[in-house]
Every structure is written in C-alpha cells, then in structure tokens.
Amino acid sequence: MDDSFELNKANWNERAALHAASPDYQVQKFIDSAEHLSDVVRFDLRRLGDIRGLEALHLQCHIGTDTLSLARLGAHLTGLDFSCASLEQARRLAEACQQGIHFVEASVYDAAQVLGEQRYDLVYTSIGALNWLPRIDDWAQNVAALLKPGGRLFLREAHPILLSLDETCEDELRIAHPYFEHREPVVWDDEQTYVQTEATLTASVTHEWNHGLGEIISALLRHGMTLTALEEHDCLPWEALPGQMQLGADGEWRLRSRPERLPLSYTLQAVKNR
Structure with a gap:
C-alpha cells in the first residue's frame, strides 16, 4: 500500500501545475470573479444547503478549487491532500482570491491523527477521490472521527458501476474491472x-x-454514521467513456444513447450519530 501511495503521490505532484494552468480548472475565473464557483460545487448547491459559518474539511482537496468554492459559500475551510505540489497551487489560489483557507498535507488515512482534536460540522469529498484509496473502511473511520456529533459527510463521487467499465470500448458498455473492493490495485x-x-x-x-x-x-454505518441521502445521477463532469458520451449545457457528460441505462455518479450524505 505504501508503494501505491508513493506512486500516486508522484503522479499527482506532476499533475498539479498542469491542472492549475489548464482552462479546465478555471483558476483565472476564480481570480477574476469573487462570485465564481467550481462546476462540481455548483452541481450540488441545492443539496449542500446553507453552509454559512460551518467548520468544514475538504478531504483530498487537490488544487483547492472546490475548497475555495465552499469557502465562498460562507464556510470556514480546511483542505487536506497528500500532494505537496497540489497544496502549493491551492495556497496560491486562495491567496490570490484573498480567502483564508488552512491547508494540511497528509494522507486521508492519517487525517484524524494529524488534525488532532479539531472536529468539523461538515466533511466534504468531491468527485474522483475514493478510487485512490485501497480500503474504504479506513476512510470511513477517519470521516467519522473528524465529525462533530450531528456533523455531516457530503460526498459526490463517480459511480462504482462506471469505474468497472472498459473506457476504451466505444460501441458498448463492457465490464472489465472489479466492482467490489479488491486487494490488488488496478494498475495504469x-x-x-x-x-x-x-x-x-x-x-x-x-x-x-x-x-x-x-x-x-456499510463502512459509514459501522463507524457510527446514519445515511440521510443518496441520489444517483446519469451524468458526471468528465468524458469517462470517450465515443459514447455528449456534453450538456450544464457542463456534465451523459451517455449519448439511452442514458437511463447507467448511473455515472452519485451524491451521498450521512450524519454522525449523537
């Protein structure tokens, strides 16, 4: 597992500057407009509700565009990521936008230990995060430990059914990868x-x-959480199946043919038991 984390960290350290420079992450729009929010956060605005004044933690925050968006909605943000290069870009963006955000370098599995006694009203995880973690139970344990009693987890993630498909197949939906958690990683x-x-x-x-x-x-339930909302979506923010998808006016990608066949992402909310 340590070798996997080191490989992935090296990869994300290289990606960070490329992502910050790309128009896809809209960094300049954040700097130019104090009202700008990331497409990922905007998608879930009605589900997030009023988060003004909440102490919030964004796990696996990458270069901080979703973190900054949550701060602009009025929450007090901490962002955590294992990539020092990603956090360097996140700090630059927050400073350029004159937004006070505390960023911490750590693995999700060490989050509760590294953050000490600090507890949060909201733990947020945005899309494209859980697939980098070998064990979901360790993630759930840290989420529960970091929340105040009654605090909320908010997660939007790629659907595991989508992640089991062969993304190189352009004419059918073909299962090629594990759906369930598996000891050995899929290597790319x-x-x-x-x-x-x-x-x-x-x-x-x-x-x-x-x-x-x-x-x-099940992992969340084991660690003292209660599921409060689960909504599956026929869309997600990137072209996960090239040749089979089309981009909508909302910035989300959907299957071109019969999108009702496949959930592409989901939004999950859970509350820590009091």
Whole structure:
C-alpha cells in the first residue's frame, strides 16, 4: 500500500501545475470573479444547503478549487491532500482570491491523527477521490472521527458501476474491472492527464481501487454514521467513456444513447450519530 501511495503521490505532484494552468480548472475565473464557483460545487448547491459559518474539511482537496468554492459559500475551510505540489497551487489560489483557507498535507488515512482534536460540522469529498484509496473502511473511520456529533459527510463521487467499465470500448458498455473492493490495485500507465495540455507525465504509473456502493455505505454505518441521502445521477463532469458520451449545457457528460441505462455518479450524505 505504501508503494501505491508513493506512486500516486508522484503522479499527482506532476499533475498539479498542469491542472492549475489548464482552462479546465478555471483558476483565472476564480481570480477574476469573487462570485465564481467550481462546476462540481455548483452541481450540488441545492443539496449542500446553507453552509454559512460551518467548520468544514475538504478531504483530498487537490488544487483547492472546490475548497475555495465552499469557502465562498460562507464556510470556514480546511483542505487536506497528500500532494505537496497540489497544496502549493491551492495556497496560491486562495491567496490570490484573498480567502483564508488552512491547508494540511497528509494522507486521508492519517487525517484524524494529524488534525488532532479539531472536529468539523461538515466533511466534504468531491468527485474522483475514493478510487485512490485501497480500503474504504479506513476512510470511513477517519470521516467519522473528524465529525462533530450531528456533523455531516457530503460526498459526490463517480459511480462504482462506471469505474468497472472498459473506457476504451466505444460501441458498448463492457465490464472489465472489479466492482467490489479488491486487494490488488488496478494498475495504469498513462503519460496523459485529464486536462487540456500538451505536456506528458514522467510519473505515469498509478494504482486505483473500486469500492461498491454497499461497501461504502456499510463502512459509514459501522463507524457510527446514519445515511440521510443518496441520489444517483446519469451524468458526471468528465468524458469517462470517450465515443459514447455528449456534453450538456450544464457542463456534465451523459451517455449519448439511452442514458437511463447507467448511473455515472452519485451524491451521498450521512450524519454522525449523537
């Protein structure tokens, strides 16, 4: 597992500057407009509700665009990520936007220990995070430990059914990868990242794991959480299945043919028992 984390960290350290420079993350829009929010946060605004004044923690915050968006909605934010290069970009963005956000470098599995006695009203995880974690139970344990009694987890994530599909197949939906959590990672070797850039990565090998929806919910229940909302969506913010998807006016990608066949992402909320 340690080797996997080191491989993934090297990969994300290389991606950070490329993502910050790409129009996909809209960094300049954040700087130019104090009202600008990330598409990911905007998608879930009605589900988030009023978060003004809440102490909030964004796990796996990357370069901080979603973190900044939550802060602009009035919460007091801490962002945590294992990539020092990502946090460097996140701090630059927050400073450029004159937004006070506390950023911490740590693995999610060490979050509760590193943050000490601090407890939060809201723990937030945005899309494309859980697949980098080998064990979902350790994640759930840290989430529960970091929340105040009655505090809320807010998670939007790629659907595990989507992550089990062969993304190279352009004419059908074909299962190629595990749906359930598995000990050995799915190993990728890809010199490209997912934003518009001509640069290539030298730290190209990454390790990923899938976690079934039941496994995620069961882990949260085991650690003293109560599920309060679960909504599956026919869309997500990137072209996960090239050749089979189309971009909507809302910035979300959907299957071009019969989108009702497949959940692509979901939003989950859970509250820590008092």
